[in-house]
Amino acid sequence: MSGKKVLMLTGEFTEEYEIFVYQQGMEAVGHTIHVVCPDKNEGDLIKTSLHDFEGDQTYTEKPGHLAEINKTFSEAEAELDSYDAVYCAGGRGPEYIRTDPRIQAIVRHFHETQKPIFTICHGVQILMAVPEVLKGRKVAGLGACEPEVTAVGGIYVDLGPKDAHVDGTMVSAKGWTALAAFMRECLKVLGTEIKHT
Incomplete structure (x- = not known):
C-alpha cells in the first residue's frame, strides 16, 4: 500500500499533542502529513498550547512547544485534489481559523469530494x-462544543475520554486523551493495515 497524504489544519495555539502525536504517528506508518496554517509558509513556526483537566470547572491552558509548518498554505490550497483526507486539530486555533473563507473552502472541498474528514476536540x-x-x-468533540454542533444540524456524540467515533469516513474524538483510538480509526478509513508477526 502506498502512503496517503493528509492535510492538517492548524492555527496559533492549536493543541500541541493533536499536532505532534498525530503527525509523528501517521508518518511512522508511511503517510505524509502537511501541517498548514493560514498565511504561514513552509518552515514558519507557530505557538501551540497544552490543555488539561485538573479539577477546575473547565480545562487549563499552558504554553506548548513551537510547531513547524511544513507546507506553505497557498501551495496546499492549490493542490487540494492531491490530498486523501483533511484533519482538523483542536485547541484554540479552530475558533479563529474557522472564520477564514479559505479554510471554509478547504473543508467544503473535502465534503463535496466525499474524502475523509478527521476532527478532534x-x-x-x-x-x-x-x-x-x-x-x-x-460527531464527537469537546463537550463545550455540543450546543454549536446541534445548532448547525449535527448530532453530538458524548464519548469517553479514550474513545473515537466513526460516521462513514468522518472520524472524531473528544480530545487528545483519545489520540490512540482516533488514529487507529483514521488509519482504518485510509485503508492502512498494520500486521503483527
Whole structure:
C-alpha cells in the first residue's frame, strides 16, 4: 500500500499533542502529513498550547512547544485534489481559523469530494463554519462544543475520554486523551493495515 497524504489544519495555539502525536504517528506508518496554517509558509513556526483537566470547572491552558509548518498554505490550497483526507486539530486555533473563507473552502472541498474528514476536540468548530458538513452527521468533540454542533444540524456524540467515533469516513474524538483510538480509526478509513508477526 502506498502512503496517503493528509492535510492538517492548524492555527496559533492549536493543541500541541493533536499536532505532534498525530503527525509523528501517521508518518511512522508511511503517510505524509502537511501541517498548514493560514498565511504561514513552509518552515514558519507557530505557538501551540497544552490543555488539561485538573479539577477546575473547565480545562487549563499552558504554553506548548513551537510547531513547524511544513507546507506553505497557498501551495496546499492549490493542490487540494492531491490530498486523501483533511484533519482538523483542536485547541484554540479552530475558533479563529474557522472564520477564514479559505479554510471554509478547504473543508467544503473535502465534503463535496466525499474524502475523509478527521476532527478532534475543538477541531469540530472548523466544521461548524460549513454547516452542510455536519448536517445529520454524528460527531464527537469537546463537550463545550455540543450546543454549536446541534445548532448547525449535527448530532453530538458524548464519548469517553479514550474513545473515537466513526460516521462513514468522518472520524472524531473528544480530545487528545483519545489520540490512540482516533488514529487507529483514521488509519482504518485510509485503508492502512498494520500486521503483527
